[in-house]
Amino acid sequence: MSTSTGITGGSYQTTPSILRSLADQGFDRSTLKHIGTESYLVSERGLQAAAKAGTKTELVEELRERYLGETFASRRLFERFLKTLDNRPRSTRALKTTSPYFRKSLINERFNGEDEFRRALKELGLDLSREQTDQLVRASYTGWIWTLENFRKMFLLPETRQILLNTGFYVASTLLLFNVGFALVLAITTFYLPKGQAAIFRALWFLPRITPSVLYVLLWKWLTWDTGFINAVVANFGVTPRNWMLDTAANAWVTVILINGFIGASMGMIIFSSAMTAIPKQMLYASEVDGANRWQQIRHIILPQIKWPILFVTVYQTLSLLTSFEQIFLSTDGGPGSSTEVWALSAYHNALDNYWGNLQYGYGASLALVLVVVGVIMSLLYLRLFRFKELVKLPRIEQ
Amino acid sequence: MSHNLKNWPIVVGLILATIPIMLMYLYLFVDTFTDTLPGEMIPNRFTLVHWRFLWENIEGKASVWLAMLNTLIFAGSVTLIVLSVSSTSSYALSRLNLPFRRQFLVGVLLLHAFPSITLIIAIFLILQMVGLYNTLIGVILVKASLQLPLGIWIMKGFYDSVPWEIEMAGIQDGASRFTVWYRLVLPQVRPGFFALGLFSFLEGWSEYILPTVLAPANDVQVLSVFLAQLIQDDQHFDFNLFKSVGLFYATPVIIFYLFFQDKLMNIYGGGTKG
Amino acid sequence: MEIVLENFTKRFGELTVIENMNLKINEGEMMALLGPSGCGKSTTLFAICGIQKLNGGSVYFDGQDVTLMPTQQRNIGVVFQSFALYPHMTVFQNIAFPLTVRKEDKLTIKKNVGEMAELVHIEELLERRPEQLSGGQQQRVALARALIRKPGALLMDEPLANLDAKLRLEMRSEIRRVQLETGISAVLVTHDQVEAMSMSDRIAIMKDGKILQVASPDEMYQRPENDFIAGFLGNPPIAFLDGIISAGNVKISSGNIEFPCPENIEKLPDGSHISVGIRPEFYQPGNPYKISGTVSFVEIQGRENLYDIRLKDGSLLRSIQSANVSPLSSGTEVDWGVNPEQLFFFDNSGKRL
Ligand SMILES: Nc1ncnc2c1ncn2[C@@H]1O[C@H](COP(=O)(O)OP(=O)(O)O)[C@@H](O)[C@H]1O
Numbered sequence A: 001m002s003t004s005t006g007i008t009g010g011s012y013q014t015t016p017s018i019l020r021s022l023a024d025q026g027f028d029r030s031t032l033k034h035i036g037t038e039s040y041l042v043s044e045r046g047l048q049a050a051a052k053a054g055t056k057t058e059l060v061e062e063l064r065e066r067y068l069g070e071t072f073a074s075r076r077l078f079e080r081f082l083k084t085l086d087n088r089p090r091s092t093r094a095l096k097t098t099s100p101y102f103r104k105s106l107i108n109e110r111f112n113g114e115d116e117f118r119r120a121l122k123e124l125g126l127d128l129s130r131e132q133t134d135q136l137v138r139a140s141y142t143g144w145i146w147t148l149e150n151f152r153k154m155f156l157l158p159e160t161r162q163i164l165l166n167t168g169f170y171v172a173s174t175l176l177l178f179n180v181g182f183a184l185v186l187a188i189t190t191f192y193l194p195k196g197q198a199a200i201f202r203a204l205w206f207l208p209r210i211t212p213s214v215l216y217v218l219l220w221k222w223l224t225w226d227t228g229f230i231n232a233v234v235a236n237f238g239v240t241p242r243n244w245m246l247d248t249a250a251n252a253w254v255t256v257i258l259i260n261g262f263i264g265a266s267m268g269m270i271i272f273s274s275a276m277t278a279i280p281k282q283m284l285y286a287s288e289v290d291g292a293n294r295w296q297q298i299r300h301i302i303l304p305q306i307k308w309p310i311l312f313v314t315v316y317q318t319l320s321l322l323t324s325f326e327q328i329f330l331s332t333d334g335g336p337g338s339s340t341e342v343w344a345l346s347a348y349h350n351a352l353d354n355y356w357g358n359l360q361y362g363y364g365a366s367l368a369l370v371l372v373v374v375g376v377i378m379s380l381l382y383l384r385l386f387r388f389k390e391l392v393k394l395p396r397i398e399q
Numbered sequence B: 001m002s003h004n005l006k007n008w009p010i011v012v013g014l015i016l017a018t019i020p021i022m023l024m025y026l027y028l029f030v031d032t033f034t035d036t037l038p039g040e041m042i043p044n045r046f047t048l049v050h051w052r053f054l055w056e057n058i059e060g061k062a063s064v065w066l067a068m069l070n071t072l073i074f075a076g077s078v079t080l081i082v083l084s085v086s087s088t089s090s091y092a093l094s095r096l097n098l099p100f101r102r103q104f105l106v107g108v109l110l111l112h113a114f115p116s117i118t119l120i121i122a123i124f125l126i127l128q129m130v131g132l133y134n135t136l137i138g139v140i141l142v143k144a145s146l147q148l149p150l151g152i153w154i155m156k157g158f159y160d161s162v163p164w165e166i167e168m169a170g171i172q173d174g175a176s177r178f179t180v181w182y183r184l185v186l187p188q189v190r191p192g193f194f195a196l197g198l199f200s201f202l203e204g205w206s207e208y209i210l211p212t213v214l215a216p217a218n219d220v221q222v223l224s225v226f227l228a229q230l231i232q233d234d235q236h237f238d239f240n241l242f243k244s245v246g247l248f249y250a251t252p253v254i255i256f257y258l259f260f261q262d263k264l265m266n267i268y269g270g271g272t273k274g
Numbered sequence C: 001m002e003i004v005l006e007n008f009t010k011r012f013g014e015l016t017v018i019e020n021m022n023l024k025i026n027e028g029e030m031m032a033l034l035g036p037s038g039c040g041k042s043t044t045l046f047a048i049c050g051i052q053k054l055n056g057g058s059v060y061f062d063g064q065d066v067t068l069m070p071t072q073q074r075n076i077g078v079v080f081q082s083f084a085l086y087p088h089m090t091v092f093q094n095i096a097f098p099l100t101v102r103k104e105d106k107l108t109i110k111k112n113v114g115e116m117a118e119l120v121h122i123e124e125l126l127e128r129r130p131e132q133l134s135g136g137q138q139q140r141v142a143l144a145r146a147l148i149r150k151p152g153a154l155l156m157d158e159p160l161a162n163l164d165a166k167l168r169l170e171m172r173s174e175i176r177r178v179q180l181e182t183g184i185s186a187v188l189v190t191h192d193q194v195e196a197m198s199m200s201d202r203i204a205i206m207k208d209g210k211i212l213q214v215a216s217p218d219e220m221y222q223r224p225e226n227d228f229i230a231g232f233l234g235n236p237p238i239a240f241l242d243g244i245i246s247a248g249n250v251k252i253s254s255g256n257i258e259f260p261c262p263e264n265i266e267k268l269p270d271g272s273h274i275s276v277g278i279r280p281e282f283y284q285p286g287n288p289y290k291i292s293g294t295v296s297f298v299e300i301q302g303r304e305n306l307y308d309i310r311l312k313d314g315s316l317l318r319s320i321q322s323a324n325v326s327p328l329s330s331g332t333e334v335d336w337g338v339n340p341e342q343l344f345f346f347d348n349s350g351k352r353l
């Protein structure tokens, strides 16, 4: 997670993910492959750098005199070669510190200025056209520039579509099944129960909301993982243990929706419950006298009376589901593959999580900006649910 | 009501639906004091070994007590900031003739609905620039400011319900506006003040994303990050250890929940309603 | 203290509630601000005590312009409709609050609170909290708190509206007693004419932000300046019948009567339409000009009986009669009369002639 690179400054760095996106943009793939693979070359430049950094003079001299110009396809090969020399480095550590000076590759290396970067590109000995060089330079720049490139990329990348679909599916199903659907079930069923029993169920369903998310998700892991509780139970029926959270995309979705839904249900439950206690009792008695059965009472009396709270919860929860990624991050982290990767999580991954390529703040931020725009629009909608006039009434003491 | 209708099918249905929750929390307690053979459901012996992290450091981790201290500082400071800022500013927004009062209120209401977590990338970059990355102060300030719209909103709701006449009487009795706020109005909103404090503390205590992004280093780690990293780094999934650390971590939450359940439900449910 | 409002104007946004009002409250008198709800009584009160700003005009206390003086410095006591006691303080702390914020020493406070408690008869309640008091007791505490600073004037906004009927009667005389004992100038805001008439030295009657008449209660009852005032004062209220001037006579067609114009309307030209106000106490069996009708409603009040009489054309008269004779029942035909000397005549604009 940690990085402090490339935030303030205009340095240049080519990363695997930059190469990937260049490939998507139609950059010559074999050239990219060349840039992407490292090789080792005994060069004058490398020798000088190594000498300056304190490598033994004997070793440097030996390399210069006998091996200048030789290349090696990988670090392993190069290091193995170093070990065969007369003046070989003594310790593994010395070996490891020596080898990087001869690396002939750009990948992941940081250059402080454009000239330096261009020189390094040239030294690769690839036959780059002027445009290709410029494109590489531009793509590798890590500092601020004004650009719509990120949004173009968002449109072009095939993942975007997938993530959009995932997000829609996640929000819609969690909302319908739990945050509104099951919340209503909880509110209505506990409404008909004696006070004490109702309080117990409400308190239990409130636990997921109040439990710190790290611990809460841990409990789900304990339930679903290979060594977890579900496996211990179903093993008795001859089912082979598996990771129910991550083994298939379908199971991952079920888990993600359950994890979030169990938290989401409680807010609706509380709001609906308190709205329902505000329904005049006479109205309910009257409907019973009129011969309504329980279902009809719910359908014709209770639901119409709480339609504003339902709308409120729907809007509010849509917004929080769209933008929160904490539980998914802690449980499936978007997996397996990226089958449960949603928009907010993807913004986070791109900008702040190393694993997905080297920290594309710009791209992540533009993904987040899309959420911000959606958020502002939805909060405006939400504003309409308040009696705003009343809230901004002028103070009555005019001093 | 409806004595003629049977309740037992409802109860059975609810119990079935609640089984996962009951299991998870039951075993949360049980597993911290017992061992269970692999593949078994029933523990086979009592042990305190899972709690040894309290007196010896877990390999590669800082002391859990340091994390506890950091969490206390984090949640405590957040609470302090949220309480002091929202109890004053929402009084001003509710009762004083401020310039731009309306605009402020619209802003607060929008921010209150708006999920501020979408701003985390920008916040991360800003903290890097101002040099508050990996400091408790930085993450405290961020958490507090993200918490403030809700706090101001809730406190304004409470202030709005204080009768104007009490305040008018105070002024009439010769008290300054500050005295009126401090001696007459604040005591009327004490329940809201406590509820908000409790809520902010628990929010701070449970917060994970902000500290993990903004202050992940060992020496400023809070318990949520501590636990998450423990789970991430561990190779043999010692759930009993995780749960013990988790239970240790969640103790204040559980205690507050037991004592102030109604208040909390109110603010988690109704609080967001304004 | 003498209070003067000069060209007082108040707007809330677009809405002008009060325009160019002039009012003078004399030293030591109790002035009632009477009017229907929403007419601007509280607004006037808030302008005097400074809680709300004026949009035009000035306020003078004893000749000194206090328009811009902050409320805290005006030294005015106010009793609010809801009493506005501080719920988290004891009665003692409530009454002491004005002195506490002035940082008076403990002994003075104790002495003053004692005196006030004695004045309003709540000596034994000092340690209670407001929620442990009855409405009347809360009222007394509010009064004590308003008076403890020895204010120049006492303002009361509907002080009796939150009390039940019996307490209202008791507090009516209590408030008056305290006001007379302390000799303080006071303003009583009320929409209840009985309260206004029974408690105050003078009444300022208001409608739609304007003061219609300022007079002592009996003068206002005897000589209302217009039909609104005549209708507002008196319970059961006055009834109005249409009349027309014809050859020196007043002709009331709905009552089928005609009588010579009294002096005050002699000069009206023939054919003028007027409105005739008949108070219930002046529609009685013994009077000369008979108006016949049917009893449509009887209200037995014990000492008196009230009758609603429906005339042939549908208009309504009221009569109040002492209960020595057994009450008539609904549907009875009656033939009671009026005396021209006791009637009010109003022109088209409602002004009394
Ligand atoms: N703070 C305010 N904002 C807007 N209009 C007000 C305010 N206070 C009073 N009004 C309006 O001014 C008019 C007079 O109010 P008020 O003085 O309270 O009447 P009342 O005679 O019943 O005490 C009413 O129409 C009322 O709606």
Ligand SMILES: [Mg+2]
Residues within 6 Å of the ligand: C041, C042, C043, C157, C158
């Ligand atoms: Mg009023």
